Structure formats: structure tokens, C-alpha cells
Amino acid sequence: MAAQAVLRSSARARLLSGAFCAQRGGPALWQHHQNQRAFSNGKILVEMDEATGVAVMKMKSPPVNSLNLDFLTEFSISLEKLEIDRSCRGLILTSAVSKIFSAGLDITEMSGKSNEHYAAFWRAVQEMWLKLYGSNMVTIAAINGSSPAGGCLMALCCDYRIMADNPKFAIGLNETQLGIVAPFWFKDTMINTIGNRATELSLQLGQMYPAPEALKFGLVDKLVPEDKVQSAAAAAMSQWLSVPDHARQLTKSMMRKPAIDRLVKQREADINNFVSFISKDSIQKSLQIYMDRLKQKK
Numbered sequence: 001m002a003a004q005a006v007l008r009s010s011a012r013a014r015l016l017s018g019a020f021c022a023q024r025g026g027p028a029l030w031q032h033h034q035n036q037r038a039f040s041n042g043k044i045l046v047e048m049d050e051a052t053g054v055a056v057m058k059m060k061s062p063p064v065n066s067l068n069l070d071f072l073t074e075f076s077i078s079l080e081k082l083e084i085d086r087s088c089r090g091l092i093l094t095s096a097v098s099k100i101f102s103a104g105l106d107i108t109e110m111s112g113k114s115n116e117h118y119a120a121f122w123r124a125v126q127e128m129w130l131k132l133y134g135s136n137m138v139t140i141a142a143i144n145g146s147s148p149a150g151g152c153l154m155a156l157c158c159d160y161r162i163m164a165d166n167p168k169f170a171i172g173l174n175e176t177q178l179g180i181v182a183p184f185w186f187k188d189t190m191i192n193t194i195g196n197r198a199t200e201l202s203l204q205l206g207q208m209y210p211a212p213e214a215l216k217f218g219l220v221d222k223l224v225p226e227d228k229v230q231s232a233a234a235a236a237m238s239q240w241l242s243v244p245d246h247a248r249q250l251t252k253s254m255m256r257k258p259a260i261d262r263l264v265k266q267r268e269a270d271i272n273n274f275v276s277f278i279s280k281d282s283i284q285k286s287l288q289i290y291m292d293r294l295k296q297k298k
């Protein structure tokens, strides 16, 4: 629980100190409408049902919800805001972009930038993971589209995953396909979900799994028709919320704390590793080739 408590109190301290606010012009305010409260930071829309204590967070950064520095900052601010709101017990994470959950880390943030930029970017990726994986809320991913790499990581951070039953939508940690390496905490998150052997296969091959295969591997928990993803997530949420919060939270922390502590202990070293890796000429070349291929495929 210590890591959890530290996460919570440091999140609150940063929010109250306005560290993020000064930088981005302040957190968005709640708008009230009957039993609903909502706020938007631009790339993130949040609607909370006051009767159920469930917030739905929609990622809205077209064309592909790629995770750039702005997006990650807004995401972490939004999550902090919900985390410190005692009336919010559950979070459904989904996408407002058709056919895409998230394309993962924004590759342009990892190409042709300064080492200072890479360090700030990686810290924001770590922050997103620490907050989402360590959240006290029940978190359910409503995966309504493709979800490679960092998008898959976000889904894996949630307690339960429901995906649209469409073989065109794929999910997985495909980093090796780009010539880059998922860090140990991406790997730990996947091992904690699907086990060691399946993770080894997935990570070495950079495998993307179409939705039906993802279900077989346990990468997602349930497939439903595309138009039922949100309602299925809401139904699963009521089941999860029927468990007393304190018992569920302690159990979640018991399962996840070792992985969280591992990153907390070596955050700076992990940032340094990322910066020295990503700034190598050979890695920059690989990313360039991958981006060119993405554009040519059109």
C-alpha cells in the first residue's frame, strides 16, 4: 500500500501546487448537468454519472489517439482529478475516435528531438503508467478499435478489458516491429496479465493479435459486438463495484505493488536508458523506415 499512498499523495500535492496548471492554463472545471458532471481538457473528455460514481474517459485526439506529450499530460491531470474525487469509484477508458482505441506512443515524439525532449516525454509515459496501473478506482478498458503498443499498455493497465468483436481491430505490444524495445515495466504489465511464456512470444515477435486471438491469449477478457462495447463495460463495472472498495483496493495493490515499486525505485535510470537508446542513429533510422512504411501503406 505504501506505493499507492505515495502515488495518491504526490498526485494530490502536484494538483494542489498547480505544477501542471501553470503550464497548461489550469485544469478544466466540472460542468454540471442533472446527475452528470463533465469536463474536457481538449484531447480527453470525461463524463461522470453521480448516481453510480462511474466516470467515462474518452480519448479524442484524431486521427489515431497517439500519445504525445500534451496528450499524456492531459491524461494524467484528468486521472488525478478523478482519483482525488472520493465520489468517483470507477473509470471506463475508451476512445471517441472511430475504429481506433490508441495508436500508442506518438512516434514523432521519439524522432529528431533533443535529449531533453525525450526525457520529458518518457517521464510523461511513466507518469501515465504509474497513475493508471496504480489507480484505486476500478478501471475498465472499452476497446473500440485497434490498440498497438502504448495503446495496448493502457488497456493492460486496466482491471478488465472488453474489446469490439472485429478481427480488423488488433491489439498487442509490437515494439520490436519498429526496431525498439518495450521497457521492463511494459513487459511486467503484460506478464501480470497473460503470463511469462505468452509474453515472451508476444514481445519477441512484436505480435499484434486480432480481437478473437487476443481473447484466446487472455490479452482481453471479453469480446462483444462493436455497438455493445460501452454497455458491456457499464455492466461489468456494476459487478466490480459490488465488491467493497477497501478489500478490492488492497487486493489490487497486493497484485501490482511489486511492479510499481520497481519502476518508482529506478525512474531516473529508466529515463536515462530510454534517452540513450532512442537517440542512437540506428534506432532513429528504424523509426524513420517504420513511419515511411506507415505513410506508404495509404
Ligand SMILES: CCC/C=C/C(=O)SCCNC(=O)CCNC(=O)[C@H](O)C(C)(C)COP(=O)([O-])OP(=O)([O-])OC[C@H]1O[C@@H](n2cnc3c(N)ncnc32)[C@H](O)[C@@H]1OP(=O)([O-])[O-]
Residues within 6 Å of the ligand: 063, 064, 066, 100, 102, 103, 104, 105, 106, 107, 108, 146, 148, 149, 150, 151, 174, 175, 178, 180, 181, 182, 183, 294, 295, 298
Ligand atoms: C521504447 C518505446 C516503447 C514504444 C511504445 C509505442 O507505443 S511505439 C508506437 C507503436 N505504434 C504503432 O506501431 C502504430 C502504428 N499505426 C498503425 O498501425 C495504424 O496507424 C493504425 C492501425 C493505428 C490506424 O490505421 P489507419 O489506417 O486508421 O490510420 P493511418 O495508418 O493512415 O494513420 C493515420 C495517421 O496517423 C499517423 N500515425 C499512426 N500511428 C502513429 C503513431 N503511433 N505515432 C505517430 N503518428 C502515427 C500515420 O502516420 C498517419 O499520418 P498521416 O500520413 O496522415 O500524416
